Amino acid sequence: MNKAYVWSAVGLVALMIGVPTYLTLTANDGEDQFAQCSQGAVAGGDIGGPFELVSETGATVTEKDVITEPTLVYFGYTYCPDVCPLDAARNAEAVDVLKEQGVDATPVFITIDPERDTPEILAEFTDVMHPKMVGLTGSAGQVKAASQAYRTFYKKQPGGGEDYLVDHSTFTYLVLPEKGFVDFFRRDATPDQMAETVACYANAAS
Structure with missing residues (x-):
């Protein structure tokens, strides 16, 4: 699998800041239920909801097929030189x-590329x-x-041929079955911090 390893200045800045001005997040209903767990949710509109995508097995799936337990949702791409693999590995460690x-x-891991x-490429990455x-x-x-x-x-950044780069936000979203989006994590959250928060939500939801 070929990888590109050079970031433009604009792309790097976009990845590092995670486009925070674009996102004002809030948990869906059930604020009182999860009040003691909230780490990142602030005032804003609804996040998440129904989707229809294709899994790494080639099957068409919806959010009901995928989100069957506390789920850490990340948007990235496998050709990402460093940020996406680091974040995906961090999320895996939290699990x-x-x-x-x-x-x-x-x-x-939902690709934006x-x-x-x-x-097949996704299966290789996630495995x-x-x-x-x-x-x-x-x-x-x-x-x-x-x-x-x-x-x-x-x-998508212009130019680059087949080795083009994609600027993207870097939040990880915590989504619960039946509840939907409840919180998010920035890149500086550690696996232990994420696990503590996820466990709090899971216990509060049970």
Whole structure:
């Protein structure tokens, strides 16, 4: 798999700041239920919702098929030189920490580069990252709809040929079955911090 390893200044800035001005986040209903767990939610509109994508197995799936337990949702792409692999690995580690605590969780990686990220490419990526990680792709329209639902940002950089880069936001979203989006994590959150927060929500929801 060929990888590009040079960032433009604009792309790097966009990745580092995670486009925070684009996102004002809030948990959906159930604020009182999860008040003691909230780490990042602030005033804003609804995040998340229904989506239809294609899994790494080639099957068409919806959010009901994917989000069956506490789920860490991340939007990135497999050709990303460093940020996406680091974030995906961090999310995978958080899932392992949770497992040690008796809490089951799923890491999900939704590509924002469906042109290159076929189900086969995603399967190769997620298999390396974590046995439970779910890779999702789809048509350009399906990916755009999912991204808009979660209010993420992504933009293909001009030029670069087949090794083009994609600027994108870097939040990880915590989504619960039946509850939907409840919180998010920035890049500086550690696996242990994430696990503590996810466990709090999981216990409050049970």
